[in-house]
Amino acid sequence: MFGIDALYLARGQFAFTVGFHIVFPAFSIGLAAYLAVLEGLWLKTGRQVYLDLWKYWVKIFSVGFAMGVVSGVVMSYEFGTNWSVFARKAGPVLGPMLAYEVLTAFFLEAGFLGVMLFGMERVGRGLHFLATCLVSIGTLISMSWILASNSWMQTPQGYTIDKVTGQFLPKDWWAIIFNPSFPYRLVHMGLAAFLCVAFVVGAVGAYHLLRDRRLGRKPTEAVRTMFSMAMWMAAIVAPVQILAGDTQGLNTLQYQPAKIAALEGDWQTRDHAPEILFGIPNMQKERTDYAIEVPWAGSLILTHSLSGKVPGLKQFKPQDRPYSPLIFFTFRIMVGLGMLMALLGVVSLFLRWRGSFYSNPWLHRFALAMAPSGFIALLCGWITTEVGRQPYTVYGLLRTTESVSPIALPGIATSFAAFVVVYFVVFGAGLVFILRMMAHEPVPGETGLDPHEPTRTAGITPGPAQGPGERVLDQRPGGFAPHAAE
Numbered sequence: 252m253f254g255i256d257a258l259y260l261a262r263g264q265f266a267f268t269v270g271f272h273i274v275f276p277a278f279s280i281g282l283a284a285y286l287a288v289l290e291g292l293w294l295k296t297g298r299q300v301y302l303d304l305w306k307y308w309v310k311i312f313s314v315g316f317a318m319g320v321v322s323g324v325v326m327s328y329e330f331g332t333n334w335s336v337f338a339r340k341a342g343p344v345l346g347p348m349l350a351y352e353v354l355t356a357f358f359l360e361a362g363f364l365g366v367m368l369f370g371m372e373r374v375g376r377g378l379h380f381l382a383t384c385l386v387s388i389g390t391l392i393s394m395s396w397i398l399a400s401n402s403w404m405q406t407p408q409g410y411t412i413d414k415v416t417g418q419f420l421p422k423d424w425w426a427i428i429f430n431p432s433f434p435y436r437l438v439h440m441g442l443a444a445f446l447c448v449a450f451v452v453g454a455v456g457a458y459h460l461l462r463d464r465r466l467g468r469k470p471t472e473a474v475r476t477m478f479s480m481a482m483w484m485a486a487i488v489a490p491v492q493i494l495a496g497d498t499q500g501l502n503t504l505q506y507q508p509a510k511i512a513a514l515e516g517d518w519q520t521r522d523h524a525p526e527i528l529f530g531i532p533n534m535q536k537e538r539t540d541y542a543i544e545v546p547w548a549g550s551l552i553l554t555h556s557l558s559g560k561v562p563g564l565k566q567f568k569p570q571d572r573p574y575s576p577l578i579f580f581t582f583r584i585m586v587g588l589g590m591l592m593a594l595l596g597v598v599s600l601f602l603r604w605r606g607s608f609y610s611n612p613w614l615h616r617f618a619l620a621m622a623p624s625g626f627i628a629l630l631c632g633w634i635t636t637e638v639g640r641q642p643y644t645v646y647g648l649l650r651t652t653e654s655v656s657p658i659a660l661p662g663i664a665t666s667f668a669a670f671v672v673v674y675f676v677v678f679g680a681g682l683v684f685i686l687r688m689m690a691h692e693p694v695p696g697e698t699g700l701d702p703h704e705p706t707r708t709a710g711i712t713p714g715p716a717q718g719p720g721e722r723v724l725d726q727r728p729g730g731f732a733p734h735a736a737e
Contacts, residue, residue, distance in 0.1 A: 257660040258652060261333040264667040266637070268325050271674050273633060274626050275319030280394055280441070281448030282312045283387035285480075286367075290383050294376060299695060300472045307473070307693040308452075311685055313368055318681045325670065333663060337644050337654035344410055344419045344427060345400050352396035360389035391441070398440055402433040404645050405636070406506045412648075419645070431506055435499040436636075442492040443632065445484065446592060447625030453481030454622030455689045457615035462692075464612060473693040475609055482603075482618070486596030493589055497552075504553055507646060508562040510639035513573040514582040515549060516542070517563045524549035524561035529583075532575035537565060539579075571642065578635045585631040588624045595621055 286305055293301035330338045366374060366382035374382075409426025410419045421427060456478025463470045504511045512518075516527045516539040526548035530539040550559040564572050595617055602608045640646050644654045 257658060257663055258655050260660060260663045260667060261329075261655055261658070262651070264333065264663060264670065265326070265329055266634075267667070268322070268329065268670060268674070269633070270630055271678060272319065272322040272326065273629065275315050275322055276390070276394070277440075277444040277447050277626070277629055278315045278451070279312065279319050280390040280444040281446075282308060282315065283383075283390045284445065285448055285452065286312060287380075287383050287387045288480075290380050294380060300476050303473050303693050303695060304477055309368065311688050314681060314685055314688075316364070318678055322674070322678065332666070333656050333658060334644075334654055335656040337649065340416075340418050340649060340654075341404070341645060342418070344403065344421055347421070348396055348400045348403075348428070352393055352400075356389045356393035356396060359392065360386050363389070394440060394444070395437060398437050399428045399430070399433050402436050403427055403430050405436075405640055406430045406432040407645055407648060419648075432499075432502055435495070435502045439492070439495045439499050439632075442488055442495055443625065443629050445488055446492060447629060449481045449484035449488065450592065450618070450621050450623075450625045452477050453485065453618045456481060457618035458689075459692050460609065460615045461612060461619065464610075464615075470609060471692065471694070473695075477693070478615075478618070479608070482596065482599035482608075485592055486600050489589065489592040489596050493593060496586075496589065500553060501555075504562075507639065509564070509567045509571060510573055510578075511553065512562045512564045512567070513575040513639055514578045514635055515553070515561070516575060516579045517549065517561055518565050520560065520563040520566050522550060522558045522560045523547050524553075524559075526552060530579070532579050534572075534575060573639045573641050578638050581631040581634040581638075585628045585635065588628040588631075591621065592624060592628075 286309055289301050289305040289308070292298070293305060363382040363385045366379065367386050370379055370382065407419070408430045409421065409423035411422045412418070413420055456474050459474040460470050460478060463474070500511070513532075516530050516532045517524060518537050518539065523546075525544035525546050527539055528543045528545060530542035532539045547557050549561050551557055553559065553561050564575065598614060598617065599608065602611050602614050608614070642651050643649060644651050
């Protein structure tokens with residue numbers, strides 16, 4: 252069918268579903284942490300604006316979290332239908348780690364999610380804040396187990412191979428979980444999730460600042476606060492992410508040199524290697540056409556030495572080479588967006604110092620344009636990582652051609668088409684719903700998910716004494732104070 256066999260269609264289907272799925276967990280990880288920070292600031296300062304922002308973003312979080320759970324279910328189906336050989340051979344190692352993810356992370360999130368979303372008026376402040384923190388911690392634990400599993404596929408350690416079945420059997424769980432690439436990828440992915448949310452929050456704030464400017468209105472405190480918090484995050488985390496990416500590059504050079512050669516577009520192994528800024532890798536002619544190079548910069552970036560040796564694709568057999576043209580560009584898109592993120596952070600600091608942080612429309616337009624940058628960089632990073640691992644599912648040990656199920660092309664094509672239709676309809680509708688919620692400006696006394704909760708208004712004087720166990724409004728903005736009878 253159009254020159255595509257079952258293997259490539261199975262890979263395309265998994266890439267499509269994972270690409271949709273990874274966006275929502277990243278959004279949930281970053282936003283859960285942001286909600287924990289907002290609630291902590293509200294409890295510490297008593298300022299109504301933090302509670303308003305918490306209620307505003309918790310509604311968006313609930314939709315994104317639900318879409319992340321639903322989109323992830325399909326991958327289990329695909330492991331069984333399209334990648335059953337991989338599941339059978341790698342299952343003894345990967346299966347327990349995925350089970351631990353469910354037991355330690357998903358149960359934690361599910362157990363406290365209801366309290367977080369609907370328990371603001373039903374439990375004490377401390378318990379509700381604990382629930383929010385535990386949901387956030389649960390998302391981070393979930394990310395850790397998934398990255399441990401995927402990192403083991405990139406840099407496998409701590410296993411033995413059964414000579415009869417060909418299965419990977421656990422030998423040292425400490426080495427399996429904390430494999431060589433795991434710490435670097437964990438930090439890189441965690442920072443990426445925080446940046447994804449920072450630029451979404453910043454874009455929402457910038458959108459409302461621009462709209463208020465156009466309508467001649469004074470921006471609300473909530474809009475100014477969320478824009479300020481997002482830009483602080485960009486200014487601090489984006490440069491740290493660049494450093495984290497550099498350390499991961501050094502790790503990849505050590506354990507996956509073919510991936511480095513492919514994403515750099517280098518064909519000859521050499522010292523004093525240049526950095527190819529642009530070009531078109533040609534897999535047939537084994538060269539990078541139209542290359543624009545910076546002398547010696549490749550060695551300096553990859554090895555931190557001008558004379559460092561950089562691998563070329565020609566030192567690997569043709570059947571062992573990743574597909575360079577794709578990851579050459581996805582890597583550069585990711586790096587370019589990272590530089591723009593850092594630039595936005597620096598510009599925001601400068602304008603904050605100049606006193607025009609909330610009034611400069613060009614800064615706000617820049618922040619608005621950068622709204623999807625975190626997710627695009629995230630997807631490009633994952634494409635670079637996963638395509639760069641090819642032609643293996645378990646790097647250097649199990650080839651992708653040996654991992655696919657004996658399934659016919661029509662079966663994969665049918666399920667792939669069904670997934671495309673359902674995903675675009677369901678998740679497209681969810682995305683539109685989230686954007687509509689973001690178009691609503693947070694207001695003082697913002698309502699949460701519980702329709703029966705009372706509206707907290709700043710400056711209300713406590714009323715007369717109530718009955719035992721009842722609460723009265725505190726004079727602090729957004730605060731409840733238990734009556735002495737409690």
